[in-house]
Amino acid sequence: MPSEDSLRQKLKKRAKHVVSIPRNSLRIKKDEISFERNGVFGRGHETEGKLKKRVNFKGKHLSEEIEERGQLRILDSSGKKKGVYAKEGRHKNGKLEKGVATSKKRTLFEKGEKKVKNGPVEGNTGHRTMWVPGKLRNVGSNVKRSTHTMKERKQNVVLATAKPKVDLRNGLVKRSREKKSELGKRKSNEFVSPSSFVNKKARDKMGLDHDDAETLDERPKKKKNVIKLDPHDISNKRLDDGIGVNGGEEEKEKEESEKEPKMSKNAQFRAIQPSPSILSFVEKNLLGRRRTIDLRRAGYNIDLSAPLDNIPFSSNSEREKIEENVFRNKLEFFAAAKVSSSFPPPSLPEIAFAGRSNVGKSSLLNALTRQWGVVRTSEKPGLTQTINFFKMGTKLCLVDLPGYGFAYAKEEVKDSWEELVKEYVSTRAGLKRVCLLIDTKWGMKPRDHELIELMERSKTKYQIVLTKTDVVFPIDVARRAMQIEESLLQNKSVVKPLMMVSSKSGAGIRSMRTVLANITRFAKRL
Ligand SMILES: Nc1nc2c(ncn2[C@@H]2O[C@H](COP(=O)(O)OP(=O)(O)OP(=O)(O)O)[C@@H](O)[C@H]2O)c(=O)[nH]1
Ligand SMILES: [Mg+2]
Known part of the structure; x- marks a missing residue:
């Protein structure tokens, strides 16, 4: 059987050349480390490296291709290769070590440390890593x-x-x-x-x-240059700033006057504070708008047609005194004059009643004498167009003057009335007092001031009488009285006190009678 033996030997020799390790893949141990074509090196999740191992048909390493983080490195089977793998714990003397696992973090740390020693960091560490002196910090x-x-x-x-x-x-x-x-x-x-x-x-x-x-x-902050000024120091002011000795005060006054809006005349009137004496007089004589029942309870006879004997609050002695002195005499009209040449000769002390048209001159004469029908009155302004002279017995002459201002008359006629009145009050001999009647509601008008100036120049004594006080509130009667008194403070011919009456209600009539009787009593007979 030599032929059989020789054949077996030949077969054995040939079998030695047969590949004992799979050519394309080598599995070392299941679940631990595996080499696969394009497979994962190590435990799949622990590394990203890819390893290709090439061996010859005898199973020896020819080369290793390691693909790490996108870089392919070819490691031969020399000592260098062994060293690297030994440090990574995967190879010892070119063989993989069983049961050794590495972490990516450790790998990166070691790699980083090595690279710091050798020079600048290579590779793409990205933003996930940053260098701090001496150590690597993972910034996540x-x-x-x-x-x-x-x-x-x-x-x-x-x-x-x-x-x-x-x-x-x-x-x-x-x-x-x-x-x-x-x-x-x-x-x-x-x-x-x-x-x-x-x-x-x-x-x-x-x-x-x-x-x-x-x-x-740490940068220095800029200091603001603030100049503090003394408000009382005027040394730094220019002369043309308008600051003088009293410049500041004048400016202040000007500013205040500019700030304050100009008050209307009505507002100014409402702001008047009457004196206590005026207020008490208004209340005592029931001046101003009052209830009829209040007037009657006070004893006033609001029916002005009542006889003089019916004067409220008058005792028999007072009535007799009034009648004896002045007003018990019969009132008689005796002259009318359109021109000064028609004036009757002055035989009696005269008291004249002047004022604007429709102010109530004629009505006041009736209220004082209670002799109705002697002096004519009318609602129509301008009824009285002549100077009318009335006798009170042989003691007093009452003069009813035509009104000035608005009247139903021609301008020339009104001008002639005004000139006649002015001539009378300025030249009339025996004129003891001019009662200048002012409507309480409307107050003094420019024509009133003109007449006052004329009487001041001629030194004619005049007394202000507020009429129709029953149409306004008591407080307004007092305000008007106060206003007029203050406006005439500088006048010398004015006689005080100011009188306030209502021919309709009779308020203030008795006081006025007393005043007029006293004038008559002390007047010198001509
Ligand atoms: N409410 C009220 N009305 C009065 C008062 N006095 C007069 N009157 C009325 O005022 C109107 C004018 O009165 P007169 O007495 O004619 O006035 P006057 O000043 O004589 O007028 P002239 O003759 O035109 O200048 C009349 O209608 C009077 O009834 C009063 O005290 N109160
Ligand atoms: Mg009249």
């Missing part, structure tokens, strides 16, 4: 990442001209030192960078850390 949160990004932006802005040094071991430390020194230089050189416009709020919004904020706040 987006907030810190953005902070780091803003820091870098800030540095780029501030140190726009500075070239960062490449020493990564203390790289960032040097950068921050350089930044501070650059800021100091900027203070001295007054270098203005765009960062000077970043305020604190903006910095907070951007998320700058405290150190950076402090660094920026």
Whole structure:
């Protein structure tokens, strides 16, 4: 059987050349480490590397292709290859070590440390890693990442001209030192960078850390030049500022007068405060608008047609006194004059009643004498067109003057009346008193002032009488009296006190009678 033996030997020799290890893949151990074509090296999740192992038909390593993080490295079967794998714990002497697993983090740390020793960092570490002196920090949160990004932006802005040094071991430390020194230089050189416009709020919004904020706040704040002026010091004022000795006060008065709006006449009248004496007189004589019942309770006879004996509050002695002295005499009309030449000769003391048309002159004569029908009255202004003379016995002459101002008459006629009145009050001998009647509601008018001026010049005694007091409120009667008295304070021919009457209600009539009787009593007979 030599032929059989020789054949078996030949077959054995050939079998030695048959591949004992699969050519395309080698599985070392299930679940531990596997080599696959384009497969994952190690435990799939622990590494990203890809290994291709090439062996010859005898099972020896020809080369290893390791694809790590997108880089392909070809490692031969030399000692270098062994060293690398030994450090990674995957190969010892070119063989894979059973049960040894490595983590990606550790791998990266070791790689990073090695690369720091040898030079600048290579590869794409991305934003997930940043270098801190002496160690590697894994920065995972987006907030810190953005902070780091803003820091870098800030540095780029501030140190726009500075070239960062490449020493990564203390790289960032040097950068921050350089930044501070650059800021100091900027203070001295007054270098203005765009960062000077970043305020604190903006910095907070951007998320700058405290150190950076402090660094920026270290810049000196500009002092505002505030000049404090003494308001009482006028040394720095110019002359044409209008400041004199009393300049300030005058200006103040002007400003105050300009500020205060001009009050209307009505408002000015409402602002008048009557004196207590006037107010008490108004109340005592029931002047002003009153209820009829109040007047009757007070004893007033509102029917002006009543006889003189019916004067309220008059005792028999008083009535006799009045009748004896003046008003008990019969009232008689004895003369009318349109011109001065028609005036009757002055034989008796005269009391004249002057005033605007329709003010109530004729009505007042009737109220005083209670002799109705002797003096004519009318609602129509301008009824009395001549100077009418009335006798009260042999003691007194009452004169009814034509009114001035508005009247239903021609202008020439009215002018002639006015001139006649002016001539009478200024030249009439025996004229003891002019009763100037003023409507309480309307007050004094320019024609009234004209007549007053005339009487002042001629030194004719006149007394103001407010009429129709029953149409206004008592307070307004008092205000009008106060207003007129104040306006005539400087006048010398005016006789006080001012009288207030109502021919309709009889208020104030008795007081006026007393005044007129006294005039008659003390008047010298001509
Ligand atoms: N409410 C009221 N009306 C009066 C008062 N006195 C007069 N009157 C009225 O006023 C109007 C005019 O009265 P007169 O006495 O004619 O007036 P006058 O001043 O003589 O007028 P002339 O003769 O035109 O100048 C009349 O209608 C009177 O009734 C009064 O005290 N109260
Ligand atoms: Mg009249």
